[in-house]
Structure formats: structure tokens, C-alpha cells
Amino acid sequence: GVTYDQIQVVVHPQSIVHSMVQYRDGTVMAQLGCTDMRLPIQYALTYPERVESRFPRVDFYELGKLTFEKPDMDTFRGLKLAFEAGKTGGTMPCVMNAANEVAVEAFLKGKAGFLKIYDLIENAMNKAEVVYNPTLEQLLEADKWAREITRQELSKL
Structure with a gap:
């Protein structure tokens, strides 16, 4: 691996x-x-x-040419959160993905600003109780929970 x-x-x-x-x-x-x-x-x-x-x-x-640059993790907050989710493991990547999908949908519908996407993802990740070596059922439950918590945060905007 x-x-x-x-x-x-x-x-x-x-x-x-x-x-x-x-x-x-x-x-x-x-x-x-x-x-x-x-x-x-x-x-x-x-x-x-x-x-x-x-x-x-x-x-x-x-x-003509191809160029590559090192990303600034403060500018690319989503990338930083993705690495954190991956390193944490367990259900955390699932939580991050579900929160991201809800947050991006809200942004596309004009219900949240672009930078709010990262706040919403981070909120869900901070509140999540990680299950390590999850079953499919636990992953589905984490996905459902993250979507609900993100929608609750959106309703406060």
C-alpha cells in the first residue's frame, strides 16, 4: 500500500x-x-x-510547456481536509465526502458561499465519531449522519 x-x-x-x-x-x-x-x-x-x-x-x-507548483494548504483547504480525513481513516473519509456533497450542492444552488463549503466539511469532521475498520452498514450510517449534520448547519445560515 x-x-x-x-x-x-x-x-x-x-x-x-x-x-x-x-x-x-x-x-x-x-x-x-x-x-x-x-x-x-x-x-x-x-x-x-x-x-x-x-x-x-x-x-x-x-x-509549449507543463508547469507544477506546490499547493498552499491554507489556500487549498479542501485538500488539507482530505489529507486529514485520509490519515484519520475509518469512517472519516466517508464523513468528509458526504459533507462535501451537501455543501457543494448548497453552493451550486446559491444557499452558501464557496468558502463556506470548507467550514461545513470541517464542522462535520470535527463532530464525527470515527469508527475504525467500519462495516458497509457503518459507512452508510456515517454518510447519512454527515449529510444530516451538514444540512442542519446550512439551515442556520
């Missing part, structure tokens, strides 16, 4: 590189494609097959 300390997230302004893995020998394998996340999702869902697609092809001459 891979530990969270082995995961390095980078900001990639061109949005061409969707994932990279660096192996023990230092070589890197990357998944590159157009700036549409549906393509890497299609790849993940259809692997090892290759499916014909209508996505635009990357023109590397036009693109």
Missing part, C-alpha cells in the same frame, strides 16, 4: 497531467490528456481496454 506521506499533490495550471506515479527506480508514468476530467475517468472505468472517444487531442507544440 501507499501511505499518505508518499502522496504528493501538485498544482498544474495547464490541467493536462491528471495523475503521475514515480516508481522505486525514479521513473515516472503519467496519464495526460485534454483538460476534461471525463477522459481520465473513462480510462479508469474501462481499463485495460481503450475506448474510442471524441475528446480533443492535446497539441503539445501549441501547449
Whole structure:
């Protein structure tokens, strides 16, 4: 397995590189494609097959260069919360995901500001009682609980 300390997230302004893995020998394998996340999702869902697609092809001459930057965890609060949820383990990633889905839906409907998304996620994570090595039933219960607690917080806005 891979530990969270082995995961390095980078900001990639061109949005061409969707994932990279660096192996023990230092070589890197990357998944590159157009700036549409549906393509890497299609790849993940259809692997090892290759499916014909209508996505635009990357023109590397036009693109010119690829750049990468270290993310500021204060600017990218969601990333910081995701690492915290992952490192905590158990039901916490489920809680984070459920709270995120409710918060993003509220933002898209104009019921909460963008930055409020992270406050809502953090609130649910702070109140959660983590179950380690959860059963499917416990994961579903954590999901339901996080959605309810996030909706309650939204009703106070």
C-alpha cells in the first residue's frame, strides 16, 4: 500500500497531467490528456481496454510547456481536509465526502458561499465519531449522519 506521506499533490495550471506515479527506480508514468476530467475517468472505468472517444487531442507544440507548483494548504483547504480525513481513516473519509456533497450542492444552488463549503466539511469532521475498520452498514450510517449534520448547519445560515 501507499501511505499518505508518499502522496504528493501538485498544482498544474495547464490541467493536462491528471495523475503521475514515480516508481522505486525514479521513473515516472503519467496519464495526460485534454483538460476534461471525463477522459481520465473513462480510462479508469474501462481499463485495460481503450475506448474510442471524441475528446480533443492535446497539441503539445501549441501547449509549449507543463508547469507544477506546490499547493498552499491554507489556500487549498479542501485538500488539507482530505489529507486529514485520509490519515484519520475509518469512517472519516466517508464523513468528509458526504459533507462535501451537501455543501457543494448548497453552493451550486446559491444557499452558501464557496468558502463556506470548507467550514461545513470541517464542522462535520470535527463532530464525527470515527469508527475504525467500519462495516458497509457503518459507512452508510456515517454518510447519512454527515449529510444530516451538514444540512442542519446550512439551515442556520
